[in-house]
Amino acid sequence: MKAKSRILLIAVCLCIALMAAPATASDSVTVTKYADNNYSVSDSQKTLYASDLKNGTNTVVSNGNISMQGPVFLDEWIDAGLDENDYNNWDQNQTGVNLRDYGAHNGTLIRTIVSEVGNMSTGDEIAIKSVGSKTYTMWFNATHVNNPPSGLGEMVLTWWDSAYGDVPTWSDGMRLFFYDTTDNNFTNWNMHEALPSWYWKYWYDKYDNYTAYPSAKGLSVKQVTNIDIYPPHRYDFATGGDTVEYAYEGGVTGVPSASDVPSGTVDTSMIAADDGDVDSSSTSTNNESAAQRFVFNVTESASNIEKLAFTWDGTGTYAGGTDGADLYIWKSGTGYETFSGDITSDIGDYVVNGNVTVLVKQKGVSNGLYASTLSTDYVKLVVTHHHTN
Structure with missing residues (x-):
């Protein structure tokens, strides 16, 4: 996509955003573990409030500023002073193009949250959801929750933001972030190496034949309302x-x-x-x-x-x-x-x-x-x- 086209698209999206109703933070999350022989029947369910998570003794996780990488476009690559011939939308060498700082956060480990409904076992899959006028869902497996690879880091449901404070004042919360203790950067290449291909997230450019661009930040679900666990069927x-x-x-x-x-x-x-x-x-x-x-x-x-x-x-x-x-x-x-x-x-x-x-x-x-x-x-x-x- 040409830079001019992308800027125009962003402007149009901004106008739409200004006309739309403001985003609403989530101040609770419902955790459900479904029956292995009937995915419409709950085996165990619990609703947790942000205030409960915040006051959980020894369960609050804090970390420094977190950065996540979005789509890496060719024009941004060149603007960063990088050689066009070396362009790779996965940014394998992790140059940091379109790596954005999201600030610092406090939250609760997803692993701790799912323990409220019996934990996750090998083969289980977890859906992190934001359910509102539209539903946004990202999927992961039990390994990513229980023993995450270093490139992914701990999965954390955050309820406090260093710029906006607690939810609901922080309108993007509660939000899923990944705490990698190595550098707190979650890059596209981290996503490539830490997750199987079916869990990679892409951004599709509809103005360029729906070209797929890896986007690690797309895994970071905002305004999380539901966490659903599905065992093998x-x-x-x-x-x-x-x-x-x-x-x-x-x-x-x-x-x-x-x-x-x-x-x-x-x-x-x-x-x-x-x-x-x-x-x-x-x-x-x-x-x-x-x-x-x-x-x-x-x-x-x-x-x-x-x-x-x-x-x-x-x-x-x-x-x-x-x-x-x-x-x-x-x-x-x-x-x-x-x-x-x-x-x-x-x-x-x-x-x-x-x-x-x-x-x-x-x-x-x-x-x-x-x-x-x-x-x-x-x-x-x-x-x-x-x-x-």
């Missing part, structure tokens, strides 16, 4: 969930070549909890093995899934030979393959038309005299996933 047959899954059973000859067999009915109430109640399937047909097929209708986009973890609790028995059971997962273009551990790569090959299909097959093969039997107590699929900033 559990898919099972328990009632009250927001998930959809199906179960089928019957005899199979070898490993099926199609993903829709067996197709007999399963009493899913018997496999909804790990409680000792089982659903059993047997076959005495010669050359058949008892099998059960579980289909999970996954709502998360495959591109956002980091891990698929399946649990089967049951037994496989065959009086005429081998006990036990084998697990298989359906893979696009390949068919069933042995499911021996969590799926963490090529996720899209296993989410086929929105479904993850798992087959459990008893190891024995009936000789027509003895039955191959498969008994399932409980099954679940846990989907670890992320959002994009």
Whole structure:
């Protein structure tokens, strides 16, 4: 974008801002941890007021002035006396172009705040939100809260500003800042190195074909009203969930070549909890093995899934030979393959038309005299996933 165009845009935005209602500070934050099998149901929730956070003994975090970097434009790069040929909108060498001082602040660690609802565990994701006439949300994971990398620094919800004082006088508060004890500068390159790519924040120039410019300061949510925690999504047959899954059973000859067999009915109430109640399937047909097929209708986009973890609790028995059971997962273009551990790569090959299909097959093969039997107590699929900033 040309400098003149950008100045004009800023002027227009300023006029709009002058006509708009003044920004409103938040003086409380509602922290919610959602159920792992139903993201519309709260497991734990608490509202914390800025006054409570301010008066929290040994929980107030203070630091010196904090600087954050916004989009690095070519004209600003040149104006800073830097070589055009070295231009990099990530500012990898951290020259400090468009690095702004936001003053000093007091606040409370996000880690301390989420402890009010049971903390965060590996795989959990957190949404820091400003909910008003518009909702602004930034996402992070449990590592960023519990053990942040040095380039990111501690995540702090601040309620006091060195220039404006406490909220609500400080209209941008409560605000998320990142306290890096090394230099208190949160640069675009810090963001690049400290966060996975899906959490990087960009500013898009609509006057230049929506060119994407990294902007670390875009992660700093103003007027925070809500902090929401989402565990990995559990898919099972328990009632009250927001998930959809199906179960089928019957005899199979070898490993099926199609993903829709067996197709007999399963009493899913018997496999909804790990409680000792089982659903059993047997076959005495010669050359058949008892099998059960579980289909999970996954709502998360495959591109956002980091891990698929399946649990089967049951037994496989065959009086005429081998006990036990084998697990298989359906893979696009390949068919069933042995499911021996969590799926963490090529996720899209296993989410086929929105479904993850798992087959459990008893190891024995009936000789027509003895039955191959498969008994399932409980099954679940846990989907670890992320959002994009």
